Amino acid sequence: MYNKVMVILRDINTVDALIDKVISYNPEANADLLRRAYAFSNEVHYKQKRKEGAPFIQHPLAVAAILCEMKMDTNSIAAGLLHDTVEDTGTTEEDIRALFGEDVAFLVESLTKLSKIEFRTSEDAQAENFRKMFLAMAEDMRVILIKFADRLHNMRTLEYLSPAKREKIARETLDIYAPLANRLGIGWLKSGFEDLSFKFLEPDVYNELVQKVAKKREEYEGYLHEVIKIVEAHLKAASIPGDVFGRVKHYYGIYQKMQKQKIPFELVYDVIAIRIITGTQSDCYAALGLIHSLWTPVPGRFKDFIGAPKSNLYQSLHSTVIGPKGERVEFQIRTEDMNRIAEEGIAAHWKYKEADHADKLDDKYFSWLREFVKLQKDTPDAREFLEAVKGNMISGVVYVFTPEGDIVELPQNATPVDFAYSIHTEVGHQCTGAKINKRIVPLRYTLLNGDTVEIITAQGHTPSRDWLKFVRTQKAKARIKQWLKVEERKKGLSLGQELLEKALLKYNLSPALAKSKEILAIARPFRINTHEDLFVAIGYGRISVHKLINKLLPESEKDEKEIIPAHKDERKTEEGKGIRIEGIDNIMFHRAKCCYPLPGEKVTGFVTRGRGVSIHIVNCPTLDTNTIDMDRLVDVEWTGDESTHTVKVQVLTVDKRGLLAELSAVLSTNNININHLEASATYEKQALFNFILEIRNKRQLDQIMKKMAQINGVIEVKRVQA
Numbered sequence: 001m002y003n004k005v006m007v008i009l010r011d012i013n014t015v016d017a018l019i020d021k022v023i024s025y026n027p028e029a030n031a032d033l034l035r036r037a038y039a040f041s042n043e044v045h046y047k048q049k050r051k052e053g054a055p056f057i058q059h060p061l062a063v064a065a066i067l068c069e070m071k072m073d074t075n076s077i078a079a080g081l082l083h084d085t086v087e088d089t090g091t092t093e094e095d096i097r098a099l100f101g102e103d104v105a106f107l108v109e110s111l112t113k114l115s116k117i118e119f120r121t122s123e124d125a126q127a128e129n130f131r132k133m134f135l136a137m138a139e140d141m142r143v144i145l146i147k148f149a150d151r152l153h154n155m156r157t158l159e160y161l162s163p164a165k166r167e168k169i170a171r172e173t174l175d176i177y178a179p180l181a182n183r184l185g186i187g188w189l190k191s192g193f194e195d196l197s198f199k200f201l202e203p204d205v206y207n208e209l210v211q212k213v214a215k216k217r218e219e220y221e222g223y224l225h226e227v228i229k230i231v232e233a234h235l236k237a238a239s240i241p242g243d244v245f246g247r248v249k250h251y252y253g254i255y256q257k258m259q260k261q262k263i264p265f266e267l268v269y270d271v272i273a274i275r276i277i278t279g280t281q282s283d284c285y286a287a288l289g290l291i292h293s294l295w296t297p298v299p300g301r302f303k304d305f306i307g308a309p310k311s312n313l314y315q316s317l318h319s320t321v322i323g324p325k326g327e328r329v330e331f332q333i334r335t336e337d338m339n340r341i342a343e344e345g346i347a348a349h350w351k352y353k354e355a356d357h358a359d360k361l362d363d364k365y366f367s368w369l370r371e372f373v374k375l376q377k378d379t380p381d382a383r384e385f386l387e388a389v390k391g392n393m394i395s396g397v398v399y400v401f402t403p404e405g406d407i408v409e410l411p412q413n414a415t416p417v418d419f420a421y422s423i424h425t426e427v428g429h430q431c432t433g434a435k436i437n438k439r440i441v442p443l444r445y446t447l448l449n450g451d452t453v454e455i456i457t458a459q460g461h462t463p464s465r466d467w468l469k470f471v472r473t474q475k476a477k478a479r480i481k482q483w484l485k486v487e488e489r490k491k492g493l494s495l496g497q498e499l500l501e502k503a504l505l506k507y508n509l510s511p512a513l514a515k516s517k518e519i520l521a522i523a524r525p526f527r528i529n530t531h532e533d534l535f536v537a538i539g540y541g542r543i544s545v546h547k548l549i550n551k552l553l554p555e556s557e558k559d560e561k562e563i564i565p566a567h568k569d570e571r572k573t574e575e576g577k578g579i580r581i582e583g584i585d586n587i588m589f590h591r592a593k594c595c596y597p598l599p600g601e602k603v604t605g606f607v608t609r610g611r612g613v614s615i616h617i618v619n620c621p622t623l624d625t626n627t628i629d630m631d632r633l634v635d636v637e638w639t640g641d642e643s644t645h646t647v648k649v650q651v652l653t654v655d656k657r658g659l660l661a662e663l664s665a666v667l668s669t670n671n672i673n674i675n676h677l678e679a680s681a682t683y684e685k686q687a688l689f690n691f692i693l694e695i696r697n698k699r700q701l702d703q704i705m706k707k708m709a710q711i712n713g714v715i716e717v718k719r720v721q722a
């Protein structure tokens with residue numbers, strides 16, 4: 001049984017102890033460098049104290065000790081000793097460079113940059129933080145390992161901080177550091193981060209669990225002893241080399257099982273696990289066969305991570321069997337090398353090689369990581385890694401690749417159009433199609449992690465309003481809207497000019513007046529300063545052409561006294577609220593009285609003369625395409641609108657007392673106001689009710705009509721459209 005995190009390096013309290021330890025695994029280590037780094041750090045931090053009251057130097061020393069436990073190179077350990085100097089003291093990067101060389105200076109600089117990341121809880125910020133860590137890591141793995149050591153020591157002394165800080169740091173450790181350590185395959189750090197976070201985030205649950213495990217410790221040990229004895233004997237008899245260890249799983253792992261299965265601690269069966277460390281890969285399978293011949297395997301619990309290693313290089317065989325007492329026991333079977341990788345992960349490869357050897361090592365062992373970072377082609381591994389990244393720590397983000405292999409980060413559910421706009425506005429505007437991993441997909445395709453995205457463009461192609469329905473990024477939305485606005489202004493402009501010129505002709509005035517100074521003078525009360533603005537205002541129906549022209553006419557020919565800005569009287573009525581036309585706000589609208597369209601229904605707009613845009617249901621008979629001016633039709637759509645709208649509903653019933661009360665009851669229990677009601681009896685002993693109701697949207701109308709139709713005695717419920 002071990003809990004490495006808790007026990008390491010209690011004994012390293014001095015630089016001499018540290019150096020002894022480093023020399024023990026790396027006889028060539030530069031002891032002088034470490035001694036100088038320690039002396040320097042001690043000097044510049046001398047005024048500082050840790051929160052617990054200890055001299056500050058204890059912290060960098062502890063960080064260096066953890067790095068030494070990870071058997072890191074001397075420069076990393078020196079950087080561990082110096083990691084807070086630039087951040088906390090007057091030391092500069094140049095000082096570090098001059099005294100300790102380029103490599104140490106680089107590490108300290110990277111750590112200083114990383115420490116400036118303010119971790120926030122919002123998902124975006126978290127994704128960004130992760131991205132920065134990921135990039136720092138890609139540049140030099142050692143940076144993240146030193147960062148881990150720093151965080152581990154801070155977690156171990158967390159109790160001295162305020163409860164709020166404690167919670168924040170513990171949460172961040174659990175959310176970011178533990179999954180990251182896991183991804184890098186550093187098992188002991190992952191469990192260490194988890195247990196320490198757990199301890200501070202859920203102290204009561206944690207303490208109770210610690211006590212419960214302690215109480216059963218003797219029982220566990222007896223059981224483990226028995227199983228180990230049996231396994232060892234059989235391994236020996238079969239001539240399979242191997243050492244057998246037992247352990248109690250880490251607290252957070254047990255807690256997760258309790259939570260996932262919604263069971264108390266007493267019912268968690270696999271609190272203990274047994275590990276067989278054997279010689280070769282084939283010994284692993286031989287040992288597995290032996291275990292399976294001794295005890296019955298639990299179906300579905302066998303996993304071969306030797307044949308199919310995890311992307312963090314973890315290799316092992318896992319199987320759960322029904323043990324000697326009828327209890328389930330989990331076995332992990334692996335070689336010595338595999339075990340080292342499982343425990344130390346990436347750190348296992350990053351041993352005490354000095355910087356000049358390190359590069360080669362780096363290339364050999366970290367090529368897989370570099371692959372991910374370079375956003376290479378859609379290898380299953382890259383996808384798996386990024387998927388895990390997404391699932392583990394940055395939900396809400398996808399990473400995709402350009403055809404050149406550059407990475408692009410987009411929000412989840414982003415589409416090729418978002419991708420196109422993220423590359424360049426023109427690429428977005430001219431985007432006509434997309435290829436994902438060389439296959440053509442629709443523009444509304446949802447991008448997945450690891451997709452390689454190629455955008456097909458065509459010169460002169462323009463954005464579509466439909467895109468707004470599926471794009472996810474602010475950038476794409478803003479660019480599309482901007483384009484539409486410019487485009488719609490152009491449309492409104494020519495329509496407005498045309499309407500004005502036609503109207504002038506109708507009043508026997510010169511169409512040239514449309515571009516005159518006089519007309520601008522008249523339009524000034526509308527806060528219009530240019531002819532363009534005037535045409536646009538007319539095109540959108542914000543200004544009545546007739547009222548405008550009226551002002552131009554001689555007194556005798558005027559038919560109205562005053563020009564009233566059209567939007568002014570429209571504001572009184574709230575009509576048009578919740579409708580959007582071609583990306584423009586503040587247009588004068590009204591719902592057509594013929595069809596009373598509702599939010600949720602397909603509608604179209606008709607530019608009236610001077611009364612703004614009237615909104616009709618798409619197939620409203622009033623909009624007979626043979627008789628109306630098609631140029632005046634504009635695309636409109638509902639926005640999220642919570643106001644109510646009047647609708648005419650006609651109900652035909654048998655002539656029975658109390659039916660009106662029942663109908664009213666249905667309406668009032670559904671919070672629907674009756675604006676107006678007319679009732680009449682028909683000659684066939686039937687009653688006809690004409691309601692004008694205040695309805696929110698089409699769905700609400702459909703529901704209420706259905707409910708009314710279900711009332712006993714109701715013959716027909718219909719909406720009156722014209």
Ligand code: MN
Nearest residue numbers: 059083084150
């Ligand atoms: Mn620190």
